[in-house]
Amino acid sequence: MVVNRLDDVVTGALEVLDAYGLEFCSMRRVAGHLDVQPSALYHHVADKQTLLALMADRIVADVEVSAAGSVRERARSLVRALRAAMLAVRDGAEVVATASAFRLGASQVEADLVDVLADKQGARTLLLFVFGHTQATQMHRMAASVGAIEPDPDLDASFDRGVDIVLRGLL
């Protein structure tokens, strides 16, 4: 494959993520998957951290804030969509949470949540609960899928209840 565009690098990285998980998603392996030398990757992205941020942006690209509804409804639907987008990709919550920790709030979703709540610290608190819960859910599901633990049927409902608790503290 000829890596002509940054988009191709991000696509390749997400394919490696899906196949091997974040733990084994190295620049070297992404280069190998794209059948190029690692130096060709570095032509497009400065480092692993930059690649991770681009992967995170792609994972949440379709998460949109709704224009209608109360603040509570808009915040709730935004974080539900964020959770669904992260759960749809292997280790997606870890990728997005890690990228967020490195940038501290530069992503579009984070900006949208600040906008909806009109409260930067409140948005950050809700977001960190969302990351914490979704990472736990994803780890739990992964372990349950290989039979290591019993599945927990309450994970979706407990997310909603937790979001409502945080929003009650905010609004």
Add this chain to the structure above:
Amino acid sequence: MVVNRLDDVVTGALEVLDAYGLEFCSMRRVAGHLDVQPSALYHHVADKQTLLALMADRIVADVEVSAAGSVRERARSLVRALRAAMLAVRDGAEVVATASAFRLGASQVEADLVDVLADKQGARTLLLFVFGHTQATQMHRMAASVGAIEPDPDLDASFDRGVDIVLRGLL
């Protein structure tokens, strides 16, 4: 080293964690560090997941709930102590959060927090915020320590503000 006791295995695993990080803390590497065959480890712990739970228990072993104060004060001091214990160990937040996701609330700290708040879902929500924030803090500090990003001076204060938001939603 002769691995006579389960405690020795957990100590060895925490030494490997400190030296290499969670990503490279495999059963094989822990066995190598203890200078025993992997089979000798499996005599003490059934699998990696069990080992992780034991490491998490050791990391938070000194986190104690205070008997005095209001519910809010006791919850606040408990999660502050939990955060400090996780930050004191390399990748500590990831170890404790991962073990928690696998067990869903079987640890002593989680039981203590349920007890203080008299609210299982509330305790879980606060705990997932604590994990989310502390993992973000630890990743951020690690990246800042190698000069990859600028340190954020607001991480401690933002933790306290976030805890107060969640507690406001709960109490």
